[in-house]
Amino acid sequence: MTTPAAYRVSHLDALEAESVFVMREVVAEMERPVLLFSGGKDSIVMLRLAQKAFAPANIPFPVMHVDTGHNFPEVLEYRDQRVAELGLQLVVASVPEALASGLVRESGDGMRNRIQTPVLLDAVEKHRFDALFGGARRDEEKARAKERVFSFRDEFGQWDPKNQRPELWSLYNGRHHPGESIRVFPLSNWTELDVWHYIARERIPLPSIYYAHEREVIERDGMFYAVNEFFRPRAGEERFKAQVRYRTVGDASCTAAVRSDADTVEKVIEEVAATRITERGATRGDDRVSEAAMEDRKREGYF
Amino acid sequence: MTTEIVAPPAEARPMDLLRFATAGSVDDGKSTLIGRLLYDTKSLFTDQLAAVEAVSAARGDEYTNLALLTDGLRAEREQGITIDVAYRYFATPRRKFIIADTPGHIQYTRNMVTGASTADLALILVDARKGLVEQSRRHAFLCSLLRVPHLVLCVNKMDLVDWSQEVYERIADEFTAFAAKLDVPDLTVVPISALRGDNIVARSENMPWYEGPSLLHHLERVHIASDRNLVDVRFPVQYVIRPQSTTVTDYRGYAGQVASGVLKPGDEVMVLPSGFTSRIAAVETADGPVAEAFPPMSVTVRLADEIDISRGDLICRPNNAPAVAQDIEAMVCWMDETTPLRVGGRYAIKHTTRSARAIVRGLHYRLDINSLHRDESADELRLNEIGRVRLRTTVPLLADEYRRNRTTGGFVIIDETTNRTVGAAMIVEAA
Numbered sequence: 264m265t266t267p268a269a270y271r272v273s274h275l276d277a278l279e280a281e282s283v284f285v286m287r288e289v290v291a292e293m294e295r296p297v298l299l300f301s302g303g304k305d306s307i308v309m310l311r312l313a314q315k316a317f318a319p320a321n322i323p324f325p326v327m328h329v330d331t332g333h334n335f336p337e338v339l340e341y342r343d344q345r346v347a348e349l350g351l352q353l354v355v356a357s358v359p360e361a362l363a364s365g366l367v368r369e370s371g372d373g374m375r376n377r378i379q380t381p382v383l384l385d386a387v388e389k390h391r392f393d394a395l396f397g398g399a400r401r402d403e404e405k406a407r408a409k410e411r412v413f414s415f416r417d418e419f420g421q422w423d424p425k426n427q428r429p430e431l432w433s434l435y436n437g438r439h440h441p442g443e444s445i446r447v448f449p450l451s452n453w454t455e456l457d458v459w460h461y462i463a464r465e466r467i468p469l470p471s472i473y474y475a476h477e478r479e480v481i482e483r484d485g486m487f488y489a490v491n492e493f494f495r496p497r498a499g500e501e502r503f504k505a506q507v508r509y510r511t512v513g514d515a516s517c518t519a520a521v522r523s524d525a526d527t528v529e530k531v532i533e534e535v536a537a538t539r540i541t542e543r544g545a546t547r548g549d550d551r552v553s554e555a556a557m558e559d560r561k562r563e564g565y566f
Numbered sequence: 567m568t569t570e571i572v573a574p575p576a577e578a579r580p581m582d583l584l585r586f587a588t589a590g591s592v593d594d595g596k597s598t599l600i601g602r603l604l605y606d607t608k609s610l611f612t613d614q615l616a617a618v619e620a621v622s623a624a625r626g627d628e629y630t631n632l633a634l635l636t637d638g639l640r641a642e643r644e645q646g647i648t649i650d651v652a653y654r655y656f657a658t659p660r661r662k663f664i665i666a667d668t669p670g671h672i673q674y675t676r677n678m679v680t681g682a683s684t685a686d687l688a689l690i691l692v693d694a695r696k697g698l699v700e701q702s703r704r705h706a707f708l709c710s711l712l713r714v715p716h717l718v719l720c721v722n723k724m725d726l727v728d729w730s731q732e733v734y735e736r737i738a739d740e741f742t743a744f745a746a747k748l749d750v751p752d753l754t755v756v757p758i759s760a761l762r763g764d765n766i767v768a769r770s771e772n773m774p775w776y777e778g779p780s781l782l783h784h785l786e787r788v789h790i791a792s793d794r795n796l797v798d799v800r801f802p803v804q805y806v807i808r809p810q811s812t813t814v815t816d817y818r819g820y821a822g823q824v825a826s827g828v829l830k831p832g833d834e835v836m837v838l839p840s841g842f843t844s845r846i847a848a849v850e851t852a853d854g855p856v857a858e859a860f861p862p863m864s865v866t867v868r869l870a871d872e873i874d875i876s877r878g879d880l881i882c883r884p885n886n887a888p889a890v891a892q893d894i895e896a897m898v899c900w901m902d903e904t905t906p907l908r909v910g911g912r913y914a915i916k917h918t919t920r921s922a923r924a925i926v927r928g929l930h931y932r933l934d935i936n937s938l939h940r941d942e943s944a945d946e947l948r949l950n951e952i953g954r955v956r957l958r959t960t961v962p963l964l965a966d967e968y969r970r971n972r973t974t975g976g977f978v979i980i981d982e983t984t985n986r987t988v989g990a991a992m993i994v995e996a997a
């Protein structure tokens with residue numbers, strides 16, 4: 264006889280089991296799910312979980328990339344390679360195309376964070392997606408800390424944080440009227456460190472920019488921005504070379520790198536375990552707009 | 567360009583996971599306590615703390631309001647209360663914790679229920695100056711109804727009552743007497759000051775008369791392994807995996823998460839509601855077959871015989887099966903402000919992986935939270951009210967009593983017009 268003490272699962276296995284459960288619920292109950300795939304580490308982990316959830320069958324839904332046009336080339340390359348390997352259908356919701364067609368207009372500050380939202384919503388409507396998997400985690404940000412695993416969106420894609428559906432046990436309510444949709448966050452309960460431990464355990468390859476490399480950067484508001492075609496230094500900002508890596512991957516015009524020598528997954532884990540700044544705090548110009556920047560964007564339909 | 571990982575994986579150290587929720591009346595200090603716990607365990611990031619300090623300073627608070635760490639919504643900060651659950655995460659070398667900081671305000675009870683439904687442990691806060699109020703009793707009752715296995719009563723704001731042992735003991739006694747009327751398997755009581763950090767991670771010097779452990783000490787050590795039900799095999803089928811592929815042919819696997827019990831290849835099993843029996847041929851995961859599956863593993867079960875099985879069916883053992891029942895007696899917590907639950911009402915329900923429709927056949931009584939008196943003349947349940955209800959379902963549920971099984975014993979009630987989740991139900995009897 265085995266003692267009950269033997270029937271233990273590590274916290275990483277418990278998180279994996281929960282995420283797999285969530286993904287299967289969506290596929291079983293929703294009509295047209297899609298997975299938001301940015302080429303960032305969270306969406307990469309989500310894709311691995313999707314593989315696991317349906318093996319030995321293929322992933323039974325397409326992936327969508329909301330392409331701001333400000334991409335890191337390494338990330339785009341990774342996206343295409345992954346999609347080809349897994350035989351996935353890729354839907355690209357393109358901000359440059361939406362700019363050309365007049366669906367959206369460039370915002371004054373040149374940041375494309377806010378104008379991504381109408382482009383995303385337009386693609387959702389066009390493809391009639393009713394469930395969108397997002398890689399957001401509750402530990403990332405204080406508005407995300409409040410969100411349900413199944414997060415209801417009205418026909419305008421809006422989130423109403425004061426009026427969320429109760430969500431008991433693991434009984435997720437995905438019911439909705441035509442035009443409405445559900446955002447689903449299988450990684451809700453994962454932390455940044457959990458994600459890295461999982462990447463290590465599963466030996467998941469990542470775009471190289473997640474590991475330390477030398478890059479030409481400038482320093483702004485204490486963050487290190489790579490100089491590239493989307494990011495121009497202002498007068499007086501000095502360019503220099505530094506060892507950096509990215510903790511998050513977003514729009515190349517507002518995602519900053521951190522100084523780092525962590526060029527392997529083990530070193531990244533050590534670094535993340537010791538860091539005293541949140542990943543978004545260290546790397547995202549877009550969150551610094553105001554105290555409630557994320558909540559406001561989410562209300563409008565952002566992830 | 568991608569970086570292949572060649573080095574051997576840095577295995578995450580296996581740690582167990584404790585999920586806990588806060589509970590108690592508005593302003594009794596729940597969010598402050600969570601802020602303090604995160605702060606004192608050095609789980610906060612400097613930018614999070616700086617942001618909270620800046621907001622506090624701008625509002626003219628005398629001290630940094632640690633409650634702002636979880637009260638992250640604009641409306642919460644404007645009103646100074648928690649509206650919806652915030653989930654926070656921290657770890658000590660002993661355990662990893664998932665915290666659900668829930669609202670105390672009665673209007674948001676459904677959000678408290680959301681946070682407590684998955685908790686292994688609940689911290690019930692009481693303001694030492696006020697003692698138990700109706701909302702403390704309501705939350706304690708809900709925790710017992712939801713069968714949160716471990717309760718901790720935190721008598722908070724001890725700094726405002728001169729660290730008085732007498733005040734503490736009066737509240738502890740009153741709560742213990744109330745809890746005795748409920749079904750509370752494990753109760754611990756700790757005097758604390760969330761604001762000042764007394765008895766949170768370290769024993770307080772202000773209360774030498776208290777001889778128990780600090781709150782964190784208790785959270786790190788409370789024994790949760792035996793809370794799981796490893797006896798009754800319950801495997802609700804979530805999804806049937808049938809690859810349409812030329813390389814994998816004739817594969818049919820039943821995917822799901824083990825609700826309780828242990829499944830092994832070779833085990834004789836029964837499938838409900840059909841009642842057909844078979845043997846487990848294999849228990850698989852994407853990483854290969856496993857020798858055993860137990861909660862909370864997500865696996866794929868393959869059977870020796872071809873049986874027609876679909877989502878919503880349940881795999882169990884022939885000699886230990888749940889009820890296959892359409893007449894359900896349940897305690898219901900009503901969560902809709904627009905329409906009350908009434909006899910004759912029709913709803914959609916979701917129970918494990920099975921969806922059904924149900925009609926309310928009877929309301930036996932509504933509970934008065936303060937006295938636990940049963941009002942048998944009640945003819946409806948309004949927002950936040952709790953009562954015992956009889957339902958008839960369109961298809962049988964494969965159900966256990968909630969006290970025996972939190973997964974096969976609970977279901978949610980959904981309004982078919984608004985699609986909102988309007989009720990939480992815990993099965994008392996299924997026939």
Ligand SMILES: Nc1nc2c(ncn2[C@@H]2O[C@H](COP(=O)(O)OP(=O)(O)OP(=O)(O)O)[C@@H](O)[C@H]2O)c(=O)[nH]1
Nearest residue numbers: 592593594595596597598647648670723759760761
């Ligand atoms: N003196 C003193 N004040 C406290 C203590 N704990 C909390 N407070 C204060 O009590 C007030 C309410 O605290 P919160 O933490 O927001 O209360 P809450 O229980 O989270 O309230 P809701 O979430 O809205 O139900 C704040 O002003 C806190 O600073 C304590 O131990 N001592």
Ligand SMILES: [Mg+2]
Nearest residue numbers: 596597647648
């Ligand atoms: Mg609070």
